[in-house]
Amino acid sequence: MPQFTFDAVVVGAGIVGLAVARELKLRAPSTHIAVLDKEDVVGAHASGRNSGVLHCGIYYGSDTLKARVCAQGAARMIEFAHEHGIPCLKSGKVILATSEQQYPIVDRLMRNAQESGINARRINEQELRELEPAAAMSPAAIYCPDTAVIDSGAVLKQLRLSLEQQGITFLFGWQAKKLRAANVLQTSRGNISFGFLFNCAGAYADVLARRFGVAQNYALIPFKGIYWKLSHSANRLVRANIYPVPDVSLPFLGVHLTRVISGDVYVGPTAIPALGRENYGMVKGAGVGEALRIGKQLISMYLSNQNNFRRLTHTEIAKYSKRRFLAAARGLVPALQDIDMVPTSKAGIRPQLVNLKTKKLEMDYIIERIDNSIHVLNAISPAFTSAFAFAETIVKQSGTV
Numbered sequence: 001m002p003q004f005t006f007d008a009v010v011v012g013a014g015i016v017g018l019a020v021a022r023e024l025k026l027r028a029p030s031t032h033i034a035v036l037d038k039e040d041v042v043g044a045h046a047s048g049r050n051s052g053v054l055h056c057g058i059y060y061g062s063d064t065l066k067a068r069v070c071a072q073g074a075a076r077m078i079e080f081a082h083e084h085g086i087p088c089l090k091s092g093k094v095i096l097a098t099s100e101q102q103y104p105i106v107d108r109l110m111r112n113a114q115e116s117g118i119n120a121r122r123i124n125e126q127e128l129r130e131l132e133p134a135a136a137m138s139p140a141a142i143y144c145p146d147t148a149v150i151d152s153g154a155v156l157k158q159l160r161l162s163l164e165q166q167g168i169t170f171l172f173g174w175q176a177k178k179l180r181a182a183n184v185l186q187t188s189r190g191n192i193s194f195g196f197l198f199n200c201a202g203a204y205a206d207v208l209a210r211r212f213g214v215a216q217n218y219a220l221i222p223f224k225g226i227y228w229k230l231s232h233s234a235n236r237l238v239r240a241n242i243y244p245v246p247d248v249s250l251p252f253l254g255v256h257l258t259r260v261i262s263g264d265v266y267v268g269p270t271a272i273p274a275l276g277r278e279n280y281g282m283v284k285g286a287g288v289g290e291a292l293r294i295g296k297q298l299i300s301m302y303l304s305n306q307n308n309f310r311r312l313t314h315t316e317i318a319k320y321s322k323r324r325f326l327a328a329a330r331g332l333v334p335a336l337q338d339i340d341m342v343p344t345s346k347a348g349i350r351p352q353l354v355n356l357k358t359k360k361l362e363m364d365y366i367i368e369r370i371d372n373s374i375h376v377l378n379a380i381s382p383a384f385t386s387a388f389a390f391a392e393t394i395v396k397q398s399g400t401v
């Protein structure tokens, strides 16, 4: 017999799960909702370990779900921050082309901006100097004034508080295991009966989804994002956010410099293939079975070389070396020296899905529905930015309210 019964069960108390619970309550206040998480706090994984940037959406083609929810999500999160006194600053960002080969990508980003109504403009070297005096000279730079930084931890805490005040039950330390029977979820602490289930389990969403009979076409590769921080004396070299022109065949943005809301400047993150879904250290968090599965997947990706996977692997693994990491950062801020970069324990994992048929990295968010459950897959960057608008899409697609 199930211990508990809820109209809606949300698995995962990361930003996506919390935003889904919020959206459900907004649409149907009387819904009896539980949010469960295997950890003891909200945002223990990707949501509490990111760069804290609210992206403007310039990277995504207008036909993608990311483009549809990114800018809207950012606007709603900024509103939420203002409402609750959460630190948030529209500090803007520059994107720098460093070679002529990148010019077509600059054009493509500007086209994305135009098609999606994003505030972005090409800037000349003088304007760049005024915005970011220490940035590398770039003959093709873009300025995005609406990019913001936010205290992600404060957003997560406030969401939990608001949801608890609205009567939502949080079950921490409860791990969702599988579908026990129709509408009954088996967890590490007993069974829960649900009217509808939202799987927002981040790095484990694919595992849970498969136990419900969906997501069979995907495998997950975790990519580790590690950071360095600028020393106190080098901090002044970056005013806001300096990004490279990305490789648009990849879902990663490249090492960048971000002045976060505390005023510290972080350099990173990398996208190094990791050996476990929670492999934040060198080997910690890498189980043998999972590491073997991921290793096999990596070899297959390496051989097929879709998304320029070989080049990605080589350049990213090299960034375990401070020298190579510094070289990437100096492409954006040439004055940086070795002593300017100090180590930090900040690290996150991007749970990236691979399509098993095409052997390509999935670039967009994926939502799969089966019976009374919906599964949020590939909630990679910018899912923090997008969360409030993304949650609206998820809830609408569930057809529950």
Ligand SMILES: Cc1cc2nc3c(=O)[nH]c(=O)nc-3n(C[C@H](O)[C@H](O)[C@H](O)COP(=O)(O)OP(=O)(O)OC[C@H]3O[C@@H](n4cnc5c(N)ncnc54)[C@H](O)[C@@H]3O)c2cc1C
Binding pocket: 011, 012, 013, 014, 015, 016, 017, 036, 037, 038, 039, 042, 043, 044, 045, 046, 047, 048, 049, 050, 051, 052, 053, 054, 055, 174, 175, 176, 177, 200, 201, 202, 203, 204, 205, 208, 225, 226, 269, 347, 348, 349, 350, 379, 380, 381, 382, 383, 384, 385, 386
């Ligand atoms: C290094 C890095 C930098 C990033 N920078 C940015 C950025 O600047 N801006 C931006 O918009 N995005 C950024 N992102 C992406 C963003 O952080 C994520 O897309 C977003 O946080 C995903 O949220 P989520 O709720 O899906 O996942 P998570 O935050 O990982 O939450 C999933 C939750 O599910 C729980 N869970 C898992 N399995 C189970 C289970 N079986 N039972 C119960 N609970 C379970 C986990 O404990 C976890 O709390 C970054 C990501 C990384 C890794």
